[in-house]
Amino acid sequence: MAARVGLTTERLTRAGAELADEVGFAQVTVSELARRFDVKVASLYSHVKNSRDLKTRISLLALAELADRAAEALAGRAGKDALAAFADVYRDYAREHPGRYAATQFRLDPETALASAGVRHAQMTRAILRGYDLPEPEETHAVRMLGSVFHGYVSLELAGGFSHSAPDSGETWSRVVDALDALLRNWPTPGPPRP
Amino acid sequence: MAARVGLTTERLTRAGAELADEVGFAQVTVSELARRFDVKVASLYSHVKNSRDLKTRISLLALAELADRAAEALAGRAGKDALAAFADVYRDYAREHPGRYAATQFRLDPETALASAGVRHAQMTRAILRGYDLPEPEETHAVRMLGSVFHGYVSLELAGGFSHSAPDSGETWSRVVDALDALLRNWPTPGPPRP
C-alpha cells in the first residue's frame, strides 16, 4: 500500500540531528522520528539498533561537523588569530545547533570515543598551541584547559547562564579569548605545591 | 495491608539524589524510586508533581550542597588559596557525587534558577575575585570565565575525557589553578575589538 520511503541509517541520523536542534537532544525519540518519516516505528529498527545507537550516531555526526568547521577555520591562521577562530567555531556551532552540540556531550563508550572526531579536536588544539611554544607536559595541561573553557562557556551560555545579565555574553566571550591568549603567552612555570 | 512507609518530598528528593549517583541523573525515574521504597508508583505523585518536578528538586538539592561546601571551604581564605579551595570543592563534589553534579546542569526555569543556590555561587566567585582587584566590567568577565573553566573541566573529566592519557588529571587540575591565578594577577586590559 504505502510506497517505500527510502529510509537509511544516514537519513535517520541527519533527521535525528535536526530533531535534536528543534526539541532538544534528550527529547530525540525513535517514535518521533518515525512520525516525521510517516512510517511505523518498527521500521526504523532495521536501520538503527536501538535508541542509544541512534543517539550515538547523532553524537558522532555532530562531533565530525564540528571538527570539519574547526579545521576549515584554522586553515591559514596562527597564534591568537587561530585561537579566536577556533573558539568562535565552538560557540557559533552551539548557538546554531544547540541539539547537536548537546549530542556532543553524549557519553560514548571508550572505543567509539577513540574512533570519533574527538581526537581531531585535541590535535587541532595542539596545533594552535604550537604557536605559543609551551614545553611538553605544559602543552597537555593547556590543551585540557582550553577544551574546558570552551566547552564550559558554551554549555553555561546554552543553559541560559549569562542571558539576563549585563554585560553581553558576546563581549565576555571576546574578553575570554583575550585572556586565554595573554595566559598562553605568559604561561606560569610549575612551582612547589603550596600547603 | 501494607504499613505506611513514610514518604516525604524530602525523602524522595534525597533518595533521588542517591539514585542519580548510582545510575546517572538521566536514568532517575519515578518508577525506580517507587521500587526502592517498595511502594506503588502512583503513591509518589502525592509528594512530587511529576518527573520534572522530582528532577528539579534533586537539582536544587545538589546546588545547595555544593554552595554549602564552597562557603565552608572559602571561610578564612583569600587569594590563590581561596581560588584553589573553591576549585577543589567543585571537582571533589563531582567525583564523589557524579549524579548530583549532573543534576546541577539540569535546566531550571528562570524563576526557579534565580531562587536557587546558583546565585550564591556567583557571589562567592565574586568574593574570591576581590582579592585580585579587577575593575568592574572585567570582574564579571572573570566570574564567567572561572565558572566556565571549573564546570567545563569537571564535565569533561566526568565524561572520561582525560582518563586514559598521561599526565594525571589531578596534575592538570593543579596546573590549571596555577594558570588561573597567574591570569587573574595579570589580567589583560581590553584592546581594540576584533574584526
Add this chain to the structure above:
DNA sequence: GGCAGTTGCCTAAAAGGTTTAGGCATGTGC
C-alpha cells in the same frame, strides 16, 4: 477508648516510548 476527619498508599486505566518476531509486498538481478 471510640469516633471523625485527614492523609497515605492502593487499584485501575490510559497514553506513549522501546524493542522483538514474523509477514507480505515491492523492488532488483538473472
Add this chain to the structure above:
DNA sequence: GCACATGCCTAAACCTTTTAGGCAACTGCC
C-alpha cells in the same frame, strides 16, 4: 518473467508517566 532480497508492515510484550478514585490507617478530640 521468475526468484530472491529488502523494506516496511502488523502484532505484541514490556516499561514509564500520569490521573482518578477508593479504602485503610493514622491523628486528634471528646
